[in-house]
Amino acid sequence: MFENPYIDEMDEKRLYLLDYYELMNKCVETNLGLHPRMTSEDLMTECCGRNFRIMVHEFNQTMKRVAEMYETILRHKFGLLGEGYEKEIEEFLANMNDFVKRDFQVKESVALSIRGAKMIVDEKLYQDLITSSEKELQELEEYRLELKRGRDKIMIGIRILFTERDKQIEEMLKREEEEAKKALEEEKKKQEAEEMRNKIAAHFDHDDSEDEEGRSGDFDESSENSEETNSSDSEGSANDSDEDEEHDDSEEKGENFDDIENKDEETEDSNIDYDAMSSNEKVFDEFRDIDEEKKAIEDIHEGQIEEEWQRLKKEKKLDPRLGYVDDDSHLQEIDHSMKTDM
Secondary structure, three states: OOOOOOHHHHHHHHHHHHHHHHHHHHHHHHHHHHOOOOOHHHHHHHHOOHHHHHHHHHHHHHHHHHHHHHHHHHHHHHHHHOOOOHHHHHHHHHHHHHHHHOOOOHHHHHHHOHHHHOOOOOHHHHHHHHHHOHHHHHHHHHHHHHHHHHHHHHHHHHHHHHHHHHHHHHHHHHHHHHHHHHHHHHHHHHHHHHHHHHHHHHHHHHHHHHHHHHHHHHHHHHHHHHHHHHHHHHHHOOOOOHHHHHHHHHHHHHHHHHHHHHHHHHHHHHHOOHHHHHHHHHHHHHHHHHHHHHHHHHHHHHHHHHHHHHHHHHOOOOOHHHOOOOOOHHHHHHHHHHHHHO
16 A cells, blocks of 8 residues: 655644644734734734735645645656556646645546546546545645644634724724813813903903003192192292291191102002902913823823723723733743744
8 A cells, every 4th residue: 555655744844834823823912912002904914914925825835845745646656557647647747736726625626627638638547547646635635624724713813803902992992082072172161261361361450551550640740739839838928037938838848748648659559459469370370280280181191091901801801812911921932932843
């Protein structure tokens, strides 16, 4: 009975490729845990290539190598049939390699290939090759199906991970958008209140400036009246003695100057608006507090993402494979596995 001399090498390649599939799956799970907002496209490019290109390439290269091994086996086996099969053997092996390359069902496709081959080679001889290679074709098909099942399992699992993660990200973004709208509305209300306070403060400042102008005008009129009074008194007392004249002038001037000073002080005290001064101080205090309030809001907003993911993880609403990775042991395992495979 003819045995497969490449069975050990084929088993080694099969196990290596299945482990390689698992390694890509771990890469996706690890990156989802470390970077929960990483896009599916970036993550796919990082671990599997675009549209699982790395995985498909490894599968095709492995099947190509296995087909070459079976081609060597079949050439040796067909040589035992004798001469006269050269054209049929080349046509048979060419069709087999083409079906492997196209990822077709090898055994069934080779059996159907006789319809086209009979136009080129002897139909009976070609059928003899199909019959004698039935066992090898069945082994090749089983090998292909096993690798394909492992590949599809990883591909489907990764797609499910992406779908679940994208749903969670979408829900989180909606909540963040609502919170941002609320924060914006609150900020808008604060700005409107601040503008109103500024208008009130400006109104009080305008009133203060008008009062100061009024007080300066009153002081000028009072000084002019005092000068006229002094001149009339001096003329009326010209006939009195020099001592009485000096005494009367000093008393009149003293009384007039005292009245002006008292009047100015009373006017200034009555025109001071202490409420306006206190409101201005409050406005400046609120200006200083605005930056601190904004910084506090930003700190709260930045912590919301981390708190939300921790909450989902605690409530077990996240897929177990989407949890945060607390250390870098997974990276060491991946590096060790890659070195072992190499």
